[in-house]
Amino acid sequence: MDYVVEMLNIRKEFPGIVANDDVTLQLKRGEVHALLGENGAGKSTLMGMLFGMYQPDKGTIKMNGSEVKITNPNVANDLGIGMVHQHFKLVHNFTTTENIILGIEPKKGLTVDIKSAAQKVDELSKRYGLNIDPYAKIENISVGMQQRVEILKMLYRNADILIFDEPTAVLTPQEINDLIEIMKNLIKEGKSIILITHKLKEIKAVADRCTVIRRGKCIGTVDVKLTTEADMAKMMVGRPVSFAVAKKDTMLGETILKIEKLSVQNNKKVLGLKDFSLEVHAGEIVGIAGVEGNGQSELVEAITGLRKIEGGTIRLKGKDISNYSIRERINAGIAHIPEDRHKRGLVLDYTMEDNMVLEVYNKKPFSNYGLLNRQAITDYANKIIKDFDVRSGEGGASIARSLSGGNQQKAIIGREIELDPELLIAVQPTRGLDVGSIEYIHKRLVEQRDNGKAVLLVSLELDEVMNVSDRIAIVNNGELIGIVDAKTTNENEVGLMMAGVKGGSKNE
Amino acid sequence: MNKKGLVSLISVLLGLIAGAIFMLITGHNPLEGFKSLIQGGTLNLERIGNTIATATPLILTGLSVAFAFRTGLFNIGTPGQMLFGGFCATAVGLTYNLPSGLLVPLMVFVAFLGGALWAFIPGILKALFNVHEVVSSIMMNWIAYWVVYYTIQGYFKGNMETESRLLADTATLRAPWLSNLFGGSYLNLGIFVAILAVIIIAFILNKTAFGYELKSVGFNRHAAEYAGISVNKNIILSMMIAGGLAGLAGVVQYAGNANNIQIGVMPSQGFDGIAVALLGANTPIGALLSALFFGLLYSGRGFMSAMTGVPPEIADTIIATIIYFAATSILVERLLDKFVKSRKEKKTQSAALTGGAVSSTDNKDENYGFMPPNSSDSSKNNAKKGDE
Numbered sequence: 092m093d094y095v096v097e098m099l100n101i102r103k104e105f106p107g108i109v110a111n112d113d114v115t116l117q118l119k120r121g122e123v124h125a126l127l128g129e130n131g132a133g134k135s136t137l138m139g140m141l142f143g144m145y146q147p148d149k150g151t152i153k154m155n156g157s158e159v160k161i162t163n164p165n166v167a168n169d170l171g172i173g174m175v176h177q178h179f180k181l182v183h184n185f186t187t188t189e190n191i192i193l194g195i196e197p198k199k200g201l202t203v204d205i206k207s208a209a210q211k212v213d214e215l216s217k218r219y220g221l222n223i224d225p226y227a228k229i230e231n232i233s234v235g236m237q238q239r240v241e242i243l244k245m246l247y248r249n250a251d252i253l254i255f256d257e258p259t260a261v262l263t264p265q266e267i268n269d270l271i272e273i274m275k276n277l278i279k280e281g282k283s284i285i286l287i288t289h290k291l292k293e294i295k296a297v298a299d300r301c302t303v304i305r306r307g308k309c310i311g312t313v314d315v316k317l318t319t320e321a322d323m324a325k326m327m328v329g330r331p332v333s334f335a336v337a338k339k340d341t342m343l344g345e346t347i348l349k350i351e352k353l354s355v356q357n358n359k360k361v362l363g364l365k366d367f368s369l370e371v372h373a374g375e376i377v378g379i380a381g382v383e384g385n386g387q388s389e390l391v392e393a394i395t396g397l398r399k400i401e402g403g404t405i406r407l408k409g410k411d412i413s414n415y416s417i418r419e420r421i422n423a424g425i426a427h428i429p430e431d432r433h434k435r436g437l438v439l440d441y442t443m444e445d446n447m448v449l450e451v452y453n454k455k456p457f458s459n460y461g462l463l464n465r466q467a468i469t470d471y472a473n474k475i476i477k478d479f480d481v482r483s484g485e486g487g488a489s490i491a492r493s494l495s496g497g498n499q500q501k502a503i504i505g506r507e508i509e510l511d512p513e514l515l516i517a518v519q520p521t522r523g524l525d526v527g528s529i530e531y532i533h534k535r536l537v538e539q540r541d542n543g544k545a546v547l548l549v550s551l552e553l554d555e556v557m558n559v560s561d562r563i564a565i566v567n568n569g570e571l572i573g574i575v576d577a578k579t580t581n582e583n584e585v586g587l588m589m590a591g592v593k594g595g596s597k598n599e
Numbered sequence: 600m601n602k603k604g605l606v607s608l609i610s611v612l613l614g615l616i617a618g619a620i621f622m623l624i625t626g627h628n629p630l631e632g633f634k635s636l637i638q639g640g641t642l643n644l645e646r647i648g649n650t651i652a653t654a655t656p657l658i659l660t661g662l663s664v665a666f667a668f669r670t671g672l673f674n675i676g677t678p679g680q681m682l683f684g685g686f687c688a689t690a691v692g693l694t695y696n697l698p699s700g701l702l703v704p705l706m707v708f709v710a711f712l713g714g715a716l717w718a719f720i721p722g723i724l725k726a727l728f729n730v731h732e733v734v735s736s737i738m739m740n741w742i743a744y745w746v747v748y749y750t751i752q753g754y755f756k757g758n759m760e761t762e763s764r765l766l767a768d769t770a771t772l773r774a775p776w777l778s779n780l781f782g783g784s785y786l787n788l789g790i791f792v793a794i795l796a797v798i799i800i801a802f803i804l805n806k807t808a809f810g811y812e813l814k815s816v817g818f819n820r821h822a823a824e825y826a827g828i829s830v831n832k833n834i835i836l837s838m839m840i841a842g843g844l845a846g847l848a849g850v851v852q853y854a855g856n857a858n859n860i861q862i863g864v865m866p867s868q869g870f871d872g873i874a875v876a877l878l879g880a881n882t883p884i885g886a887l888l889s890a891l892f893f894g895l896l897y898s899g900r901g902f903m904s905a906m907t908g909v910p911p912e913i914a915d916t917i918i919a920t921i922i923y924f925a926a927t928s929i930l931v932e933r934l935l936d937k938f939v940k941s942r943k944e945k946k947t948q949s950a951a952l953t954g955g956a957v958s959s960t961d962n963k964d965e966n967y968g969f970m971p972p973n974s975s976d977s978s979k980n981n982a983k984k985g986d987e
Contacts, residue, residue, distance in 0.1 A: 418828075463807060463808055
């Protein structure tokens with residue numbers, strides 16, 4: 092067999108945990124090999140060893156049949172291994188070319204030879220269909236384009252083996268399609284790709300084979316063409332997973348959230364949300380569908396009070412809360428699962444216990460006369476941790492940073508639901524999570540709705556919006572394009588509306 | 600002993616080793632040098648008292664920096680706050696003729712207010728206009744310097760052009776019984792002010808809802824804002840408390856260790872507070888201990904120089920080296936991790952797989968260097984996460 096990379100019987104321990112136990116991954120020349128696993132299954136650790144960030148405790152790594160020791164990322168580079176990280180490592184006020192040549196600048200006398208570098212960048216870009224402008228500044232190009240710069244950076248360094256770490260997490264559906272095309276081009280040109288992901292759809296679309304790991308153990312390698320998504324999901328989670336969200340019929344209650352003619356500025360000081368009106372009733376989930384950056388963040392931040400509004404009103408159960416402070420809104424019954432769990436959702440250096448009382452620490456019984464009641468906080472946190480199956484090393488005493496993304500997210504969702512809110516705003520609640528966690532979180536959102544609460548779901552994943560919501564409001568360029576009934580609409584209709592084509596307002 | 604404390608101890612040790620090397624290079628016996636350095640600070644009760652007295656303002660400035668640091672602010676304005684707080688107290692002490700039992704507490708109170716006022720300005724500038732507190736508080740240092748310069752010369756001039764009138768003994772923190780207890784040392788009631796401040800600050804940070812708020816703003820102000828905590832209010836309050844603590848350092852220095860205020864001198868204890876906080880891992884108790892250690896070095900260096908001919912600058916070099924190692928504590932921590940790990944590997948090979956959780960290896964990147972911990976670089980965090 093012609094394997095370019097073989098990782099054989101790899102074992103890696105971190106204090107208190109076996110991250111990889113007897114894992115084997117063999118990459119054939121010219122294939123896209125998916126590495127599938129839940130959060131915390133050990134995917135990144137395995138790839139970290141291939142990229143020289145950690146050393147395996149046991150097992151061998153072979154390249155083209157001979158054993159290699161990859162002691163640091165530079166060695167990996169020299170061996171032709173390149174990694175496209177989930178979080179890009181780019182200098183924002185440099186041009187694409189400057190970023191690509193960073194560290195290996197071609198010299199002409201004492202100066203950097205930008206011209207020939209840009210030429211080479213352009214050539215590579217054309218050859219692989221990346222469509223990169225060598226002189227564009229990073230801060231002026233889209234996230235999808237930035238990712239291509241990362242890819243080109245690897246190609247410029249003559250990488251033959253490309254590792255993509257969750258490449259689609261930050262991309263819009265269109266950009267995902269483009270990326271899949273690019274990956275196919277790369278394969279055509281003789282590269283080999285390892286794709287770390289937990290999105291089964293993408294594996295189906297692009298991968299040839301797939302290695303599944305679960306809790307650090309190798310479950311097996313399958314041929315993607317011969318395996319269904321359900322089978323792969325089962326391998327990954329260890330039990331059958333349902334993709335459809337089971338829901339009872341809605342029992343519409345009173346209007347909880349009423350937004351009228353809301354206008355909000357975005358970060359560029361222009362209106363990011365214009366004359367937006369929407370109602371959310373008790374007992375329903377309203378989904379907001381739209382391509383990223385079309386007013387969703389502005390809407391959510393306006394409702395929660397994180398951003399001030401320019402015009403219009405926000406009412407909660409009839410009361411005008413437009414001028415309420417953030418805390419007053421929380422007390423009035425708004426809970427918010429934030430888009431970015433590291434930025435807003437958690438104080439990463441606090442323990443889980445402290446994080447669980449982030450909004451209620453100053454209320455009885457958690458504090459009396461300004462003094463914290465540790466016992467009450469511990470009990471409360473442990474209840475959430477238990478109810479929401481948050482797994483961590485030391486329970487409530489674990490530092491939030493040490494938890495895996497999925498568990499952090501479950502903790503945040505638990506915390507917000509435990510507030511028993513009238514309105515739950517969930518923004519990208521399953522971003523970057525595996526199918527097991529996604530299923531669980533969807534169930535919890537629906538449960539909230541069944542308990543007669545209002546839920547506003549904002550997601551960039553069309554599938555999620557379509558499956559979970561009762562009604563779908565589509566935004567484009569800060570405007571409400573229309574509201575459709577999730578049961579009677581289809582992906583095509585919503586997709587067109589996301590692109591700004593009006594219609595479908597019949598269900599409003 | 601927690602890891603941070605261990606890192607501080609290792610920094611001290613490395614600093615001392617470096618000091619020993621300097622002594623060797625300058626042709627002195629390091630053992631003799633250190634012996635007399637320590638003797639200089641602890642030989643008799645008087646020297647011990649003086650060591651503690653030297654440490655007193657350092658405890659307070661260190662506490663000031665550490666407190667601000669914990670809430671995500673870098674208070675580099677301690678010299679100015681200390682000067683202005685001390686000046687306010689001196690002005691009150693020279694102006695009002697009250698019984699000592701009334702006057703001294705009033706002076707302490709006024710010193711706190713003066714320091715708090717001086718830090719309020721950078722606080723509000725940061726909260727309202729996002730002016731970086733480092734820049735504005737350095738400016739405030741110089742404003743304090745010249746305000747005190749002008750006012751002392753204009754209104755409180757003493758025998759010399761460069762200092763204020765002397766405070767009466769009833770208007771200082773000096774207490775004969777305490778001084779006598781320590782063999783005539785200039786130790787004064789200021790140490791009780793400092794210890795009380797350490798206890799109160801530790802209590803606020805660890806036990807109160809207010810401390811919870813302050814720390815969450817320090818660690819992650821976006822999350823604090825999200826949870827409805829007023830970030831601006833906390834920034835201003837935190838700066839004011841930090842400034843007040845530095846102001847207390849002023850009163851213990853100018854109306855305790857000394858009994859007048861000098862003009863044209865920026866108090867070195869202010870900037871030393873940064874080093875104290877750094878070595879003390881930004882904890883109140885750490886600030887207390889590291890200030891005592893610095894006090895020992897400062898008060899012992901003269902004796903060392905007299906006894907062994909080691910230049911007193913060596914003590915300063917040791918301090919500087921220790922700060923250097925404390926500031927690069929990430930390095931020390933890495934070494935420590937490696938050491939612990941290799942020990943563990945020898946001991947045991949078995950570790951159970953626990954849930955889907957990830958255990959942290961080296962993912963605490965708070966409080967490494969000089970900058971406050973609130974700038975969490977997510978890509979760095981991710982790279983450091985053991986697994987996702």
